[in-house]
Amino acid sequence: MSxxxxxxxxxxxxxxxxxxxxxxxxxxxxxxDQRPSAExxxxxxxxxxxxxxxxxxxxxxxxxxxxxTVTVQGTPEAVRRASDTLTRSxxxxxxxxASGDQEQERxxxxxx
Numbered sequence: 001m002s003x004x005x006x007x008x009x010x011x012x013x014x015x016x017x018x019x020x021x022x023x024x025x026x027x028x029x030x031x032x033d034q035r036p037s038a039e040x041x042x043x044x045x046x047x048x049x050x051x052x053x054x055x056x057x058x059x060x061x062x063x064x065x066x067x068x069t070v071t072v073q074g075t076p077e078a079v080r081r082a083s084d085t086l087t088r089s090x091x092x093x094x095x096x097x098a099s100g101d102q103e104q105e106r107x108x109x110x111x112x
Contacts, residue, residue, distance in 0.1 A: 012067050024085060
């Protein structure tokens with residue numbers, strides 16, 4: 001598993017909120033392989049498996065329309081980098097984490 005493999009799920013907010021979060025993460029991970037697109041979905045997904053990049057300046061997050069629960073899952077390094085990026089770019093509350101042998105999961109609540 002690459003150290004940049006990351007799956008991000010979103011619930012709450014709308015598709016534009018999910019896309020804003022992805023734009024911020026792309027500053028750290030490069031272009032997303034899969035972006036949220038379904039307008040009426042209750043859960044949206046984005047994936048990153050690109051080459052590792054040094055943390056760049058985060059894209060302007062812009063305001064969210066509603067609270068968004070974001071779950072990041074992947075290697076410990078990818079989850080740490082994603083969490084750091086999101087907490088710098090949004091008002092975020094840590095909602096918990098789980099660790100496995102080679103993967104971690106962290107849930108954050110991003111507030112408008």
